[in-house]
Amino acid sequence: MSKHTIVVCDHIHEDGLNILKTTEDINYVYAADIDKVSLLDVIKDADVAITRSSTDVDEKFLNAATNLKAIIRAGVGYDNVDMEACSKRGIIAMNVPTANTIAAVELTMAHMLSCMRKFPYAHNQLKNERIWKREDWYGNELFGKKLGVIGFGNIGHRVALRAKSFEMDVLTYDPYIPSTKATDLGVEYTTNFDDILACDIITIHTPKNQETIDMIGENEIAKMKDGVILINCARGGLYNEEALYNNLKSGKIAMAGIDVFKKEPATDHPLLDLNNITVTAHLGANTKESQKKIATQAAENAIESARGIAYPNALNLPIDENKIPSFVKPYIELTQKIAFLSAQLDKSAIRSISVCAQGEIKEYLDSLSTFATVGALTASSDKDEINYVNAKFIAEEKGIKFDTCEINHSSGYSNKITITITTEKRVNTISGTVFDDDVQRIVELDGFDFDIEPKGKMIMMRNNDVPGVIGQVGKLLGDNNINISDFRLARGKNSALAVILVDESISHKVLEQINNLEAAISVAYAEI
Ligand SMILES: NC(=O)c1ccc[n+]([C@@H]2O[C@H](COP(=O)([O-])OP(=O)(O)OC[C@H]3O[C@@H](n4cnc5c(N)ncnc54)[C@H](O)[C@@H]3O)[C@@H](O)[C@H]2O)c1
Numbered sequence: 253m254s255k256h257t258i259v260v261c262d263h264i265h266e267d268g269l270n271i272l273k274t275t276e277d278i279n280y281v282y283a284a285d286i287d288k289v290s291l292l293d294v295i296k297d298a299d300v301a302i303t304r305s306s307t308d309v310d311e312k313f314l315n316a317a318t319n320l321k322a323i324i325r326a327g328v329g330y331d332n333v334d335m336e337a338c339s340k341r342g343i344i345a346m347n348v349p350t351a352n353t354i355a356a357v358e359l360t361m362a363h364m365l366s367c368m369r370k371f372p373y374a375h376n377q378l379k380n381e382r383i384w385k386r387e388d389w390y391g392n393e394l395f396g397k398k399l400g401v402i403g404f405g406n407i408g409h410r411v412a413l414r415a416k417s418f419e420m421d422v423l424t425y426d427p428y429i430p431s432t433k434a435t436d437l438g439v440e441y442t443t444n445f446d447d448i449l450a451c452d453i454i455t456i457h458t459p460k461n462q463e464t465i466d467m468i469g470e471n472e473i474a475k476m477k478d479g480v481i482l483i484n485c486a487r488g489g490l491y492n493e494e495a496l497y498n499n500l501k502s503g504k505i506a507m508a509g510i511d512v513f514k515k516e517p518a519t520d521h522p523l524l525d526l527n528n529i530t531v532t533a534h535l536g537a538n539t540k541e542s543q544k545k546i547a548t549q550a551a552e553n554a555i556e557s558a559r560g561i562a563y564p565n566a567l568n569l570p571i572d573e574n575k576i577p578s579f580v581k582p583y584i585e586l587t588q589k590i591a592f593l594s595a596q597l598d599k600s601a602i603r604s605i606s607v608c609a610q611g612e613i614k615e616y617l618d619s620l621s622t623f624a625t626v627g628a629l630t631a632s633s634d635k636d637e638i639n640y641v642n643a644k645f646i647a648e649e650k651g652i653k654f655d656t657c658e659i660n661h662s663s664g665y666s667n668k669i670t671i672t673i674t675t676e677k678r679v680n681t682i683s684g685t686v687f688d689d690d691v692q693r694i695v696e697l698d699g700f701d702f703d704i705e706p707k708g709k710m711i712m713m714r715n716n717d718v719p720g721v722i723g724q725v726g727k728l729l730g731d732n733n734i735n736i737s738d739f740r741l742a743r744g745k746n747s748a749l750a751v752i753l754v755d756e757s758i759s760h761k762v763l764e765q766i767n768n769l770e771a772a773i774s775v776a777y778a779e780i
């Protein structure tokens with residue numbers, strides 16, 4: 253079996269490492285404890301790399317990583333990844349966007365409370381100086397204060413909600429959201445940045461990019477209230493660090509809660525010489541709960557991308573991810589998986605790929621068609637050759653025809669994607685939908701209704717609807733030491749379709765034996 257090499261460049265939770273270690277077709281390399289120069293030697297074998305913010309994925313890294321097909325940023329911010337350089341090399345970059353949200357939200361609240369109650373001073377005086385002087389430390393309450401939240405995304409909006417539970421007035425500035433996202437939560441929304449500068453406490457939760465670097469500098473601080481409190485648990489450099497230092501020193505800024513620095517590690521930073529800050533060493537994501545989730549997702553996504561099956565949360569696609577609403581993203585993944593599954597059911601040459609959409613996802617048919625093509629080709633070609641940039645070109649060279657259509661009648665689902673892959677020998681039509689924002693399901697297979705997660709090893713058997721078939725299949729698989737994890741059956745007028753999920757891969761021989769059962773009409777096998 254040819255193995256894919258996944259190199260882990262930074263520390264991730266052992267649950268993620270265990271997934272990599274125990275996956276048969278993965279050659280796992282742990283490189284988190286070596287220095288970044290030695291990493292350049294190790295990374296040359298990687299098909300996929302997993303990093304956190306401590307590894308710069310820059311030209312030097314990418315020049316060394318000559319095999320690299322995908323990179324997983326095991327966290328949210330990808331400002332350490334040179335996205336353009338990745339795209340030029342056809343390397344797909346992904347992040348794990350929501351697994352550490354709560355950790356970062358709670359650290360933000362911790363810094364806010366700590367600043368308000370002058371926690372570092374009080375702690376130091378009692379613990380290190382052994383002085384009991386309660387009259388020295390009168391803090392302030394969050395209650396009734398105005399909090400300015402810059403960036404109302406996953407973290408920002410949750411900070412706002414928690415601040416409201418402290419009975420604060422909350423105002424947000426985020427030009428990229430509809431105002432109702434804030435106002436529906438009882439948060440005031442402004443497009444005037446000066447309104448934010450007038451708040452008692454300001455916290456920032458934007459990505460780091462050309463637009464947000466130094467978003468708060470001398471000029472902005474000059475407009476703030478004397479004694480303002482600033483929190484930054486997003487990225488170093490969003491507040492100009494020199495301006496922050498000068499104004500903390502002068503007392504214009506009463507206190508700052510800082511988790512992130514422009515250059516990390518920051519053990520010798522001038523801000524650390526000041527008393528009126530609370531600092532943490534980029535610990536926003538460092539809860540056991542979040543690291544467990546991130547590592548698990550990163551490992552699973554790394555395996556899927558190493559196999560060329562799917563690239564969850566891909567960041568550098570030919571389509572602009574920012575223009576795709578979040579509800580469409582799981583459909584993109586589902587589309588690729590369904591096409592991958594469908595193309596495995598019959599390995600003869602693909603003639604055409606048709607993608608039909610119902611509901612609001614209709615608007616994204618072109619993108620969905622690209623993902624269907626990647627999925628279908630991945631099942632039938634050398635996986636390493638196919639990516640989002642080249643999939644349609646390769647398909648056209650193979651003479652594959654494309655077709656998209658909008659389904660306007662309702663089928664009981666608010667959105668549904670239907671993919672039909674026509675090969676030289678058969679036509680496979682599979683439909684899927686997404687429940688509760690991210691629960692992907694196959695809901696129709698060749699005209700039969702189902703409810704199946706698109707995951708695992710699946711035997712699909714079309715059979716005459718006669719008694720005893722389930723027992724015969726169960727016995728046959730049992731005789732071959734194959735464990736059935738799930739058995740789904742849908743019945744039509746004259747025939748039935750069974751989807752049998754199994755724990756072990758199915759050999760051609762076993763498939764033949766099932767096909768030879770008297771009631772069997774056709775049998776196919778696929779793995780996702
Ligand atoms: N300290 C940590 O360990 C830690 C942990 C997680 C995330 N983060 C960082 O926190 C930040 C926010 O993460 P998130 O998960 O909430 O991201 P997100 O993408 O969900 O939200 C970011 C929000 O910022 C808004 N935004 C973008 N540009 C803006 C601008 N110029 N002005 C105002 N708003 C703007 C976007 O519209 C979006 O709503 C990121 O920088 C991320 O890297 C840090």
Ligand SMILES: O=C(O)[C@H](O)COP(=O)(O)O
Nearest residue numbers: 304305306327328329537
């Ligand atoms: O953007 C993020 O996810 C956080 O800053 C966490 O980064 P880390 O994975 O290096 O802790």
